[in-house]
Amino acid sequence: MTTPSSRETTSAFASLAQLVYTGNGPDDVLGAICRTAVEIIPGADHACISTLHKNQQLVTRAASDDVAALMDRLESEAHEGPCLDSIVEDSVQHDPDIRSNSKWPRLAELTLARSTVRGMLGYQLLDGLSGRAALNVFSETPDALTQESVDVGAVLAAFTSVALAAAEREASADNLRRGLHSNREIGKAVGLLMAAHKVGDEEAFQILRSASSRTNTKLADLAERINASHRDGLT
Template sequence: MQEEGRVTMDFEHRLAEAVRDLGSQHDSPHTLQRMVEITPEFFHSSDSVGVSVVERDRIRTPVASTETLRRLDEVQYELRQGPCLEAIRREATIVVDDLATDERWPDWGRRMVAELGVRASISFRLFSSDDTWGALNVYSRQPRAFDQDDVRHGQVIAAMCAVALARSVKDDQLQSALETRTVIGQATGIVMERYGLDADTAFKVMRRLSSEHNRKLRDLAAEVVAERHLPRCAGASED
């Protein structure tokens, strides 16, 4: 019992330090990358870590310990097999004792062993938003590297990672919205000046063209900014 208490206190101490560390990061991409860097500290044996994200109809690995790991993580998506996908789709936590002998994902497992020397893995499902979720994937070169303490500790770390991921997704969405608004504003100003229109009319012209030609308003606006006039399909007369 005393040993268990010491393990718990040590985990809580490291967790408090991790929270302070993550809070000091100046933006969400750095927070998520730092999350990957500190995650191995909470496991008995961890050599590499990656975060997989499902966005609508695709899966990607925005942060990983190494580029090789990122590539092999993405092989799971190509092969449609692997513990990451299993954690996302079915089980909240997936433990693999030995990728060299596990028969569930033989193609992917063999590549992990051959190219990275990875033998064991543990994956935790991450919930981020209604249309975005993913998994925290921890890998070890030692077979049977993860025990029940690793599972319990990993579930706490995964919850922190989910918060960082949600923040990253929200910041990306905000940045995209700001960029869209900026380019549409620039295009509106160009149309006003080029064709002698007021702001409301210029915007309505672009919105009508966007609808008629089944193009996103941002894409149409970007073309106007690049070409300094409406597309030829607009039917507006040139001066």
């Protein structure tokens, strides 16, 4: 694998930042990060981002390919590996050649029998995904994941943590904006019902809620329809 230039690496990070801050959801961001890991980390052939559930099973949130996803399953089966250790021990995990004296012997045995992976890296992601997640990088060439690979991957892992936090904040902001919009529509509809039926706000809200239940329509959607009908009547 050709080592990327600093310009290529900078460009990759710029593209990722653009992806995050234009409001793409976390899943799109995670997929892009896995693909970028393979592009910019020297020696990397596969990458995935995984979360650790309470049952100590890994769930693949995004992967560059099927090999990376397979490694999550093998690590869960072995109950050991770079992803698990990076999350539990809060440290970078690096085994450049699993063929000899691997720190994860059970995983190494499974990997050698069922995949082409020979080197591994794992980084805990400190923000986003509930703090129980890791970026995992795999190489098919023994000793291809060098100290330079570790350093570049650490920068990408740090970026990933920040990106996840930003993406989640954006999602929360979108939810808040939708909620505020819905509340305004409901408030306006309640006001119209108060005027139309000469009732107080509590009674008007009960009318709206009952109509929502009878018609199996979300409260906010029904309120918007009432307001739209009122606007149409004014034109």
